[in-house]
Amino acid sequence: MSSVAILEYKGASALRSRRRSSNRLFALLIGALFIVLALEMVFHFVIAPNLLIDKVQITASDDLPLSNDQIVQIAGLDRPSYYFSLDVARIKAKLEAYPIIKEATVRKVFPAGIAISLVERRPFAVTLVNTASGSIPVAFDADGVVVRIGAVASAGDLPFVSGVEIPELRLGMRLPGELARFLSDLERIKATDPSLFADLSEVRFVRTVGSDFDVMLYPLAYRVPVLIGDTVDDQELRYIMMTLDVVAQEGLSAKLSELDFRSGQVVYRLKGGS
DSSP states (O other): OHHHHHHHHHHHHHHHHHHHHHHHHHHHHHHHHHHHHHHHHHIIIIIGGGOBOOEEEEEOOTTOSOOHHHHHHHHTOSSOOBGGGOOHHHHHHHHHHSTTEEEEEEEEETTTEEEEEEEEOOOOEEEEEEETTEEEEEEEOTTSBEEEESOOTTGGGSOEEESOOOSSOOTTOBOOHHHHHHHHHHHHHHHHOHHHHHTEEEEEEEEOSTTOEEEEEEESSOSOOEEEOSOOOHHHHHHHHHHHHHHHHTTOGGGEEEEEOTTSSOEEEETTOO
16 A cells, blocks of 8 residues: 555655646746847837838949939938838839839848839930020830930931920920820831941931821931831831832832831822822
8 A cells, every 4th residue: 555655655656746847937938028029029019110211222324314312312211210110002102103203113231221123214315495595305115205415425326306396395294196106116126236227327207187196207227218107016117117128129219209108008299290
């Protein structure tokens, strides 16, 4: 009997010891959870609301005519900004509203940074606008948005556009939609066949009735202008260049005032006649 009692006593003692260990472990876990909760509350209610943006990382092309300080100012980050209350969608909208910025990507970088990546609107064509101080070059992109006023870098590599009326010149203004659509046609040609696009020296918009217009193309290597409708694609432009090749080989260039492709068939107009 005594040996049985001793075994029961030892078993009960071991059970009480395990219970005490479990209770201590449970108490430690509860304490740890309270500490984590307290730290989280301190972070969310004390630290986070006062976490200021202290680093702005900007990625853009080297020829974007804006300094980092100007970009920060346009984005509205030139005043104290708090990380968790920062509205990246609003910053993106502010940047893309600036005339020469085509697309902006904005993201937060924890714990106190923001990264901005910019794609600028690039000059696609150039025109001349008469002002009180004389004619000045104006460049616009393929969407018809004015992106440069005054000196235009690499203007000699851009096709010249004439017949464009710009009554109130300002950076960011848009050409009429029908003209911008034609520029989009030219952009697709440039993407498909850059050398074909480079063959164009001048594009002149010719107003017809109301908002309708035709286009006069002036090829770089030929002296004969070409009249087309209000759209163009690479196949049509390639056919035009082939026709001009034939005209030049036949020695007819000096006799022609223009070629008219508007009807789908080539109409040869002679100088001094039709």
